[in-house]
Each structure stands twice: as structure tokens, then as C-alpha cells.
Amino acid sequence: MLINEDPVLNSAVSTLGQSLRETEDQLARSMMEGSFPPINCTSGTNGDNPTNISPLDCSKAVRLLRTANAQFIMDMIEGELKFGTAPVRTAFFGLAHTNLSADLDQMVGFINVANYANNSNLLMAEWGSIRNLRFLLSSVGSVSTAASALGADVYNIFIPGQESYDMVDLDGYSAQFIYAPPEIASPRLRLYQTAGWKMAQVFNTTNTSWALNLRCTLQVAI
Amino acid sequence: MSTQVTSGAFINVASTPFFIPLQQHISFFKLKNLTRSGVTALGVAGSLTSTRIVRAYWNPYMTAGTAEIEQNGTVSGILAPLNVGIAAINGFTIFNAANPPFPGPAITVNSFTPGTTTVWTTNTAHGFVVGDNVRVTNVTSAPQFGGLTMTVTAVGSTTTFTTLLDSTGATTSVGVVKKVGNVNLPNRSLFTPETRVIAKITNANPMVITTLVAQNYAVGDVVTFDMPSAWGVPQLTNTTSGLPFQATVSAVNNAIGTQTVTFANVDSTNFGVFATNPVAANSNPGHWLLSGAYPFSFPYMIPQGEGNTNQLFGITPSPLQYGNQNVLAFTTDNTSYNGILIGTGDGTNSATTGGIIGSTVDAWFWEAYSSTQEYPQT
Numbered sequence: 001m002l003i004n005e006d007p008v009l010n011s012a013v014s015t016l017g018q019s020l021r022e023t024e025d026q027l028a029r030s031m032m033e034g035s036f037p038p039i040n041c042t043s044g045t046n047g048d049n050p051t052n053i054s055p056l057d058c059s060k061a062v063r064l065l066r067t068a069n070a071q072f073i074m075d076m077i078e079g080e081l082k083f084g085t086a087p088v089r090t091a092f093f094g095l096a097h098t099n100l101s102a103d104l105d106q107m108v109g110f111i112n113v114a115n116y117a118n119n120s121n122l123l124m125a126e127w128g129s130i131r132n133l134r135f136l137l138s139s140v141g142s143v144s145t146a147a148s149a150l151g152a153d154v155y156n157i158f159i160p161g162q163e164s165y166d167m168v169d170l171d172g173y174s175a176q177f178i179y180a181p182p183e184i185a186s187p188r189l190r191l192y193q194t195a196g197w198k199m200a201q202v203f204n205t206t207n208t209s210w211a212l213n214l215r216c217t218l219q220v221a222i
Numbered sequence: 223m224s225t226q227v228t229s230g231a232f233i234n235v236a237s238t239p240f241f242i243p244l245q246q247h248i249s250f251f252k253l254k255n256l257t258r259s260g261v262t263a264l265g266v267a268g269s270l271t272s273t274r275i276v277r278a279y280w281n282p283y284m285t286a287g288t289a290e291i292e293q294n295g296t297v298s299g300i301l302a303p304l305n306v307g308i309a310a311i312n313g314f315t316i317f318n319a320a321n322p323p324f325p326g327p328a329i330t331v332n333s334f335t336p337g338t339t340t341v342w343t344t345n346t347a348h349g350f351v352v353g354d355n356v357r358v359t360n361v362t363s364a365p366q367f368g369g370l371t372m373t374v375t376a377v378g379s380t381t382t383f384t385t386l387l388d389s390t391g392a393t394t395s396v397g398v399v400k401k402v403g404n405v406n407l408p409n410r411s412l413f414t415p416e417t418r419v420i421a422k423i424t425n426a427n428p429m430v431i432t433t434l435v436a437q438n439y440a441v442g443d444v445v446t447f448d449m450p451s452a453w454g455v456p457q458l459t460n461t462t463s464g465l466p467f468q469a470t471v472s473a474v475n476n477a478i479g480t481q482t483v484t485f486a487n488v489d490s491t492n493f494g495v496f497a498t499n500p501v502a503a504n505s506n507p508g509h510w511l512l513s514g515a516y517p518f519s520f521p522y523m524i525p526q527g528e529g530n531t532n533q534l535f536g537i538t539p540s541p542l543q544y545g546n547q548n549v550l551a552f553t554t555d556n557t558s559y560n561g562i563l564i565g566t567g568d569g570t571n572s573a574t575t576g577g578i579i580g581s582t583v584d585a586w587f588w589e590a591y592s593s594t595q596e597y598p599q600t
Contacts, residue, residue: 026320030558033416034409034416034417034525035416035417035524035525035526036417037417037446037448037522037524038417038448038519038520038522039448039450039519040517040518040519040520042517042518042519048517049365049368049369049516049517049518050369050517050519051517068466145324145325146325146357146359146400147357147359147369147371148359148368148369149359149360149361149365149367149368149369149516149517150359150360150368151328151359151360151398154369205526207466208446208448208466208524208526209446209466
């Protein structure tokens with residue numbers, strides 16, 4: 001039987017690339033957990049502390065950041081003559097866990113990305129926007145287990161403004177993909193090749209007034 | 223196939239858990255108390271002692287926090303028999319910084335005694351030791367405490383423990399408490415130090431801040447503050463310039479039960495009194511807010527960067543905004559470790575007061591095994 005397999009290395013490169021970026025996400029998440037100023041959602045209706053997320057909590061978070069002169073990340077998306085679409089305000093990004101998607105959908109005034117007036121230049125992780133926040137959701141978003149007043153999981157929504165954090169990498173040691181052909185990886189019998197990545201970089205908060213950790217619980221049970 | 227063995231020795235601090243950072247996967251861990259076996263080592267004189275755990279073992283198939291143990295029987299001359307058993311509490315806990323084994327099991331709180339420190343009473347033996355970080359939730363009649371994480375500063379009995387929460391004026395309540403960490407373990411966020419909830423702020427020169435969880439700040443560190451308006455200290459929040467209100471740590475007392483940070487260049491004499499809420503009924507000056515303020519955000523101290531202690535001496539304005547500091551050195555200090563935490567108690571396998579490390583200062587020898595291939599049979 002002739003087996004014609006997809007190029008293994010091509011597949012591995014794709015997987016390793018995802019591994020690298022998810023690792024970077026987790027490192028950035030941990031940095032934000034450690035140093036972004038936390039505020040609780042208090043305007044939701046689930047009776048917990050923090051409460052579930054509400055439009056007013058989003059407004060309060062944006063107000064805090066703007067009063068501290070934090071700069072928005074994303075430009076406005078102007079309205080267009082398309083049915084079912086709406087303009088999107090200039091916005092900060094809210095970096096959160098995918099479990100929040102249902103609660104976001106429940107908020108009055110939430111605009112899913114499908115309803116943006118212009119959907120060019122969207123990130124794959126973007127879920128939608130409300131007030132001056134656009135939400136990027138990830139399965140490695142931050143969750144504080146059983147940390148609310150009623151013992152529920154607390155979801156940390158990180159909202160960085162421009163220049164609120166940065167990334168430092170050692171000279172010459174940003175992410176590198178390293179391929180070793182069989183002549184190097186197994187020189188005697190040349191049986192296998194290796195591929196991998198490495199990096200030496202770290203994320204760092206530069207101004208804690210320009211970033212927030214908006215904490216909330218869920219209203220829509222998982 | 224091979225097996226990697228790492229070994230080492232240490233001297234414990236009395237009644238304090240000991241954390242051994244290890245890079246490797248731990249397939250099997252073995253610990254010997256040399257001192258209580260009668261062996262002199264590391265400068266600690268041997269003292270063969272009855273009813274003390276002298277051997278302890280752990281593997282990943284066991285429950286976290288337990289240990290298979292061998293405990294001395296009654297000493298007769300220079301020998302003691304060994305009894306085999308299980309340490310059900312305060313045994314070994316494997317710690318993976320990316321996936322910590324917390325929170326622990328829920329323990330019912332029967333009540334608490336309001337005061338400048340708070341004594342919590344549980345329904346069953348809590349198994350906590352001084353230095354454990356615990357979180358209370360579902361505090362029905364005092365919801366303002368729900369979600370707070372605090373360091374255990376004293377253990378009164380198997381069912382009582384104390385934290386630095388100033389609960390003066392609160393109504394006692396039932397609730398739930400869970401262990402969420404220990405001050406000897408690396409930070410959950412992997413970076414040091416973390417944000418800390420503020421328990422108290424003095425109105426004095428210098429300003430002294432007490433934290434609910436033992437902190438790990440150091441002199442020269444620069445912090446900012448997250449002080450919601452509900453707490454009545456607007457002077458610690460700069461909401462107009464975009465630059466954070468920064469203060470440089472001039473002294474720290476990291477001792478459990480003290481947990482203070484001093485700021486020599488901040489005179490808080492005329493600041494608002496902590497927990498003075500705009501709504502008089504919720505206000506509880508100098509203590510923790512009352513239940514009427516629920517829900518609210520907690521007051522935090524936020525790590526900003528490693529400062530230059532020159533800021534502490536006669537420089538105006540004080541504190542300096544964006545002083546000569548290396549903001550890259552503080553929150554980038556990754557302290558994540560994997561490893562194993564050795565629990566503490568009375569040095570026996572008592573189901574209520576037990577723990578491997580006891581109240582004595584002993585010399586220990588340990589071995590950690592990493593198998594390159596494992597064959598778990600289920």
C-alpha cells in the first residue's frame with residue numbers, strides 16, 4: 001500500500017507556532033494577574049461580589065482608564081448603510097476567557113463582530129463590543145477559581161491601554177524556530193529530524209494607571 | 223531507561239512548612255527526619271524521639287496533602303520501633319506553578335468573632351497552619367468579607383484560627399473557608415510580588431499599610447494603589463494626571479501576623495481615614511467596610527517597579543512620580559517554581575493536629591525520583 005502523507009514538517013510548524021503563541025498568551029496573562037489593578041463589577045444582578053458584567057461596569061472601567069489619560073487601542077468603526085450593523089466606538093481591548101461569551105451576548109447593547117459595520121482587520125479572537133470595550137476571548141483567559149463572595153469562579157478581564165505593558169526579549173532571543181535535519185538530529189543512522197521553538201522574553205507592566213483587571217462572575221451558568 | 227534521583231538536606235523552621243523547588247517531574251519522594259531518628263547532621267544534634275514521624279513517602283497516585291509515613295514508637299534506650307501509617311493532613315503537596323493544587327476542600331465556618339483581628343471557628347477540623355492563605359466565601363450575614371484571601375496568623379485549636387482582618391462592627395456569620403495557598407509557595411501569578419488587598423492604613427508619618435496576605439515586598443520597591451472611592455482615601459489615587467501615585471517602600475515587616483509595609487516619604491496624617499464610606503451607614507472608619515457597602519471593590523496595593531532608594535531622602539515633590547527607577551525589574555521577576563511542599567503540624571500523624579514537620583528544629587534528608595517511564599496499572 002502506498003501511503004502519501006502530508007508533509008510532516010509543515011504540519012509540525014503550524015502546531016509549534018500555535019504552541020508558541022499560546023505560551024506567550026499565558027505568560028502575558030500571568031503578568032497581568034500579578035500587577036493589573038483589580039476592580040470588581042458591581043452593577044450586575046447575580047448578587048455576588050464581583051457581580052456579573054454589566055454595561056455600566058464597562059463604562060466605569062473605561063472612565064477610570066480615560067480619566068487617567070490611558071489611550072484607546074482601536075480606532076472607531078464608522079457606521080455604514082448595511083442592515084443589522086452598527087458603528088463601533090474607539091475602544092480598549094478586554095482580554096478575557098471564552099466562558100464569558102454567553103454573558104457578553106446577554107448584555108443590552110452588545111454588538112457581536114458579525115454586526116460590525118466593517119469587519120475587515122478583525123482578530124480571530126474578537127467576540128464583540130460594548131461601550132468602549134472590544135472583547136478578545138481565549139480559552140487560556142484568566143480565571144480565579146472559587147474566589148467570589150459566594151464562592152463562584154471569578155473571571156479577570158484585562159483591559160490595557162496603549163503603552164501600559166510591554167514585552168522585553170533578550171537580544172537575539174525572541175521567538176526562534178529551530179529545525180535540525182536528520183544529519184544533525186541523528187547523524188549515525190539519520191533516522192529522525194527535530195523541530196522546536198525557544199524564546200527568552202518577558203512581559204512587563206509599565207504604567208498601572210493605564211491598565212485594569214475588571215473582575216466579574218457569571219450570570220449564565222456553564 | 224533510567225531513573226533520575228535528586229537529593230538534598232535542609233533544616234526546618236519550627237512549625238513552618240518547607241518548600242523544595244524542583245525542576246523535575248516527581249515520580250516518588252522520600253523524606254527522612256535525621257534528628258528525630260537520633261542522627262546528628264547539619265549541625266543539629268540527634269535526638270531519638272517517641273511518637274514522631276521520621277520517614278515519609280509520596281507518589282503522584284496519592285492524594286495531595288497526605289503522606290505514607292513511618293513514625294517512631296516509644297523509645298527504649300537507643301532504639302525505637304517504627305509504626306507504619308498515613309498522615310491524612312499536612313503531608314506532601316506537589317506544587318506546579320502553572321496549575322496549583324488549590325483551592326482545597328470547603329470547610330464550613332460556624333461563626334467568627336469580630337474584632338481588630340478575626341477569630342474564625344469551623345465546624346470540623348480545618349487542618350490549617352500558620353502561614354496558610356485561606357479564602358472565606360458565602361459569609362451570609364457579613365457578605366463584605368466574601369472572597370477575601372487572608373493569611374492564617376494563629377491557630378487556636380483544631381477548629382479555630384485567626385487572621386488580620388479587622389472585622390470590628392460586623393455581624394458574625396456562617397460561611398465557607400478554603401485553603402488557597404501558603405506564604406512559602408511561589409505566587410500564583412508567577413511574578414513577584416503580587417497585588418495585595420490592604421487591611422489597614424495608618425494616618426501618620428510615615429504611612430504604614432497592613433496587608434491581609436503576608437506580602438513579599440522589599441525596601442526600594444515602588445507601589446501604586448487601587449483605592450476605590452468607597453474606602454475614603456482619595457489621596458492614594460491620582461485620577462487626573464495619568465501618572466500613578468507612586469510610593470517607595472522604606473521598610474517591610476514580612477513576619478506573619480505583622481505584614482506591614484512602611485512608606486517613609488508618604489505623610490498620611492491628613493489623608494482620609496480608611497473605610498470612611500460616603501454612606502454613613504456603611505462607613506466603619508479604621509476597620510473593614512460594613513455589609514451595606516456590598517458589593518464593592520477591594521483596596522489594593524499594586525507592584526509598580528523596583529525603585530531607587532535615593533527617593534527616600536529629602537527629595538521633593540515626594541513621592542516622586544516616575545523617579546529614577548527600573549520599572550522593568552519588579553513585575554518581570556518570574557519566580558515560578560515547581561516543587562514539593564512539606565506540611566507542618568505536631569510532627570505526628572494525628573488526624574486533627576498532625577503534620578510531617580513539627581515544632582522542633584530538625585535536620586532532614588530527602589530524595590526525589592523521576593522515572594523516565596511509568597506504568598500505572600488501573
